[in-house]
Amino acid sequence: MKHKFVLAIGIGLGIAFACAPYPKDVETNPAVKAQRFPKGSFDGVIKDNVEDMIDKGRQIFRFDTFGSEHFWGDKLKLHETIAGEKEGGIGPGLTPKQALQLGLKVDQGAVPATLLEVMKGGAVSLENPETTLELLRANAVVGVTGFFEKKRLRSIGIQCAFCHSTVDDSFARGIGRRLDGWPNRDLDVGAIVALAPNLKPMAELLKSDEATVRKVLKSWGPGKYDAELNQDGKAFRPDGKSAATVLPAAFGLAGVHLHTYTGWGSVTYWNAYVANTQMVGLGTFFDPRLKNETQFPIGAAAGFGDLRHAPDLVTEKLGALHFYQLAIPAPTPPKGFFNKDAANRGKDVFNGKAMCANCHVPPLFTEPGWPLHTPEEIGIDDFQANRSPEKRYRTTPLRGLFTRMKGGFYHDGRFATLDEVVKHYKTVLKFDLTEAEQSDLIEYLKSL
Ligand code: HEC
Numbered sequence: 387m388k389h390k391f392v393l394a395i396g397i398g399l400g401i402a403f404a405c406a407p408y409p410k411d412v413e414t415n416p417a418v419k420a421q422r423f424p425k426g427s428f429d430g431v432i433k434d435n436v437e438d439m440i441d442k443g444r445q446i447f448r449f450d451t452f453g454s455e456h457f458w459g460d461k462l463k464l465h466e467t468i469a470g471e472k473e474g475g476i477g478p479g480l481t482p483k484q485a486l487q488l489g490l491k492v493d494q495g496a497v498p499a500t501l502l503e504v505m506k507g508g509a510v511s512l513e514n515p516e517t518t519l520e521l522l523r524a525n526a527v528v529g530v531t532g533f534f535e536k537k538r539l540r541s542i543g544i545q546c547a548f549c550h551s552t553v554d555d556s557f558a559r560g561i562g563r564r565l566d567g568w569p570n571r572d573l574d575v576g577a578i579v580a581l582a583p584n585l586k587p588m589a590e591l592l593k594s595d596e597a598t599v600r601k602v603l604k605s606w607g608p609g610k611y612d613a614e615l616n617q618d619g620k621a622f623r624p625d626g627k628s629a630a631t632v633l634p635a636a637f638g639l640a641g642v643h644l645h646t647y648t649g650w651g652s653v654t655y656w657n658a659y660v661a662n663t664q665m666v667g668l669g670t671f672f673d674p675r676l677k678n679e680t681q682f683p684i685g686a687a688a689g690f691g692d693l694r695h696a697p698d699l700v701t702e703k704l705g706a707l708h709f710y711q712l713a714i715p716a717p718t719p720p721k722g723f724f725n726k727d728a729a730n731r732g733k734d735v736f737n738g739k740a741m742c743a744n745c746h747v748p749p750l751f752t753e754p755g756w757p758l759h760t761p762e763e764i765g766i767d768d769f770q771a772n773r774s775p776e777k778r779y780r781t782t783p784l785r786g787l788f789t790r791m792k793g794g795f796y797h798d799g800r801f802a803t804l805d806e807v808v809k810h811y812k813t814v815l816k817f818d819l820t821e822a823e824q825s826d827l828i829e830y831l832k833s834l
């Protein structure tokens with residue numbers, strides 16, 4: 387009885403609310419009425435937007451060149467080496483085998499069924515550069531788009547997926563289904579760019595010569611790229627090693643405040659930076675920090691701090707691209723990759739004695755807030771930090787570490803194994819672990 391009574395009052399009040407602008411002494415923005423939908427609600431609009439943004443973002447991440455073909459193809463003529471003399475280019479052409487050896491990946495899903503069938507039977511030679519052109523025509527080379535005129539490869543552009551996607555090898559090594567956000571630690575970006583017949587535009591920008599640029603490109607090696615070279619011109623560290631960094635994961639980044647190893651900015655900041663200044667797409671980019679001639683002599687002279695192109699082929703894509711980036715979760719490690727019991731014990735070491743969680747705060751595994759640290763805090767040199775505006779290192783989110791086992795850890799891959807990483811922290815953070823604790827901690831890291 388009592389319940390029914392309360393319900394009746396409730397319904398009565400509900401009707402009263404619907405009829406009168408109750409309560410009378412509260413003023414609301416008349417604009418909200420624009421969001422009263424005959425059916426559904428604004429929630430539905432949001433949900434539709436989610437799907438739309440993901441679809442658009444995925445397309446951009448995988449296939450948008452941002453107009454970069456004006457550089458890689460039209461200027462550097464990279465497509466000519468790929469096509470080979472017989473197909474209107476120069477030299478013998480790039481065979482699929484060579485492309486795969488350079489770490490380029492093939493999206494199995496995009497390879498025409500007939501071609502896949504003959505590849506399966508081994509009837510198609512991976513030694514034939516014409517097959518490379520066929521794969522490009524099918525848009526099956528991950529992160530690379532060939533532009534064809536009639537049958538000729540006319541130009542070539544690159545995408546985000548070039549460095550930040552790989553494949554699961556489900557068909558063969560280097561051929562499989564796409565894994566967006568996974569760093570392609572096989573990809574030899576430098577060796578690929580060095581194939582270009584004309585490196586003059588790069589040499590001019592870097593105020594250097596073609597031979598030196600080629601030498602620098604070849605010094606990077608697989609899984610590495612230098613996203614600051616054309617800002618500061620520093621190709622080598624003081625110890626003579628390459629200044630390139632390893633390709634980072636572009637997954638598991640939702641909730642993370644600053645991006646890149648040195649915290650240049652947010653994901654969308656960096657997307658605009660890369661699309662305009664690294665992929666050499668044609669968009670708009672503004673960052674007055676790059677006008678600092680002492681820190682960024684090359685970028686300042688090139689006007690990278692204030693780039694404008696008309697039409698702008700980047701800006702309208704940033705929203706969906708950002709959205710898609712944040713939607714990519716960190717992958718879970720394969721079965722049997724780590725010992726579960728040991729990992730459970732290692733969690734306590736991580737959060738306790740080893741002090742890892744002071745910076746790698748679970749479950750983000752970076753700091754909520756401002757995740758930057760001085761080189762001294764993590765016990766390493768300041769070379770790479772000093773190439774960034776904040777002159778610090780960003781606490782790397784640790785999820786999906788298993789995708790980064792190849793190429794090493796820390797920004798330049800200086801620690802080949804997790805064991806080396808932990809040994810390093812022992813001396814810097816001054817803690818001691820028994821052998822069992824150390825191995826438990828490593829199993830925990832592998833489980834993330
Ligand atoms: C030629 C290779 C290459 C291409 C192409 C490329 N990136 Fe990157 N990306 C890198 C490297 C190297 C870094 C690390 C840079 C640093 O720390 O200085 C990076 C960093 C990032 C990060 C930061 C990851 C983190 O841990 O915070 C994101 C996000 C990212 N890239 C997204 C993109 C998107 C989106 C595109 C396309 C617009 C793109 N990248 C194109 C090589 C590339």
Ligand code: HEC
Nearest residue numbers: 647740741742744745759763779780781782795796797811
């Ligand atoms: C003072 C803050 C801080 C503490 C404490 C800390 N880290 Fe880090 N960690 C960082 C920073 C900053 C980086 C990035 C270094 C770089 O890229 O050069 C990093 C990078 C890493 C990486 C490399 C990730 C990659 O993909 O390259 C691993 C692994 C790691 N930390 C594990 C640990 C473990 C395990 C502990 C505890 C023993 C720990 N960290 C303690 C700040 C910290």
